[in-house]
Amino acid sequence: MDKKLVVKMIKNCFRQYYETDSLPVSEQDLTKLTNRILEWKKGEPTVDLYEVVNDVVYEFLTN
Template structure:
């Protein structure tokens, strides 16, 4: 799976939550970790849609 695509999707998901903020409230290390987690979820559960894995992972990051 293309890691750049996952990172772009994560950034877009954050923009939905923080639409009025110029920069995202996440470090590059956290962004990399989220991308790795999403790729791992997709590998473990191939039937899960990518957008669903991204949205769920970002939501968990923000709330937990």
């Protein structure tokens, strides 16, 4: 799986919640989110990547 694609999807997902171009997340958190998504997808390959990204970003924002 391409990490660049996942990072781009994370950034797009954050734009749903924030109207500014700046991300409310540090590079370290972005890396953690990316790794979490890739691990989840590796463990459950049939799950839609879009759903995984949305779930992980939502969980990050609500915790």
